[in-house]
Amino acid sequence: MASSSKVRIAALNHVGLTVADLDRSIAFYTGIFDVKVEGPWDRTGPGVGKVTGYPGCSVRQAFLNFGRTDQLLELLEYTNGGVVVDPANGNAGAAHFAVVVDDVDAIYADLSAKGHSFVSPPITTSPNPLFWGRVTYLIDPDGFRIELYQPLEA
Missing domain, CATH: 3.10.180.10 (2,3-Dihydroxybiphenyl 1,2-Dioxygenase, domain 1)
Known part of the structure; x- marks a missing residue:
């Protein structure tokens, strides 16, 4: 791709939030919003570490579907990576x-x-x-x- 070209985006698919406790976050969001939970799934292996920048990490993941499969909220709990931020x-x-x-x-x-x-x-x-x-x-x-x-x- 030439450096002067811009990437055309077809759509915004999802927003991801890293959370401290996936089960607590799922309970919070489903207790307030009418959402369908997809997952949770456990993601492990070298590909997870490579794409996230945390070699050896594992991730618990779920998607919240607010009624449109092309507009999702992804919740991620890293079981061994990162620090808490404000x-x-x-x-x-x-x-x-x-x-x-x-x-x-x-x-x-x-x-x-x-x-x-x-x-x-x-x-x-x-x-x-x-x-x-x-x-x-x-x-x-x-x-x-x-x-x-x-x-x-x-």
Whole structure:
């Protein structure tokens, strides 16, 4: 491939999150969201170490299907690799993902009453052509931010 060409991407297939305890994360996500769990699977062997950059590692893996097989959340638990990082949004290297919901205020009230943590109550974003709505960040057991996004119409 020539250095001046750009790679054309057909679609975004999945987002991967490395978690401390796969079973705990599956319980968290399936307890809140209507998702189908694919897996878990144990991944071992030299190929896993080669592709991840952790020779000799093994990985427990599951995919969460939110209703579209081309938009998945991959959960990975490395059984012998890596260190714990602070996934707060302001830290370089941190990431979050957003899910579209119908009523962010009702979800926030329900999940808060059940003891789930959020960064803040829902707010309304400033309008722009690509993103305008009510949002809040739900925090998962590993500190990842899950943006709950309720689109608004002009």
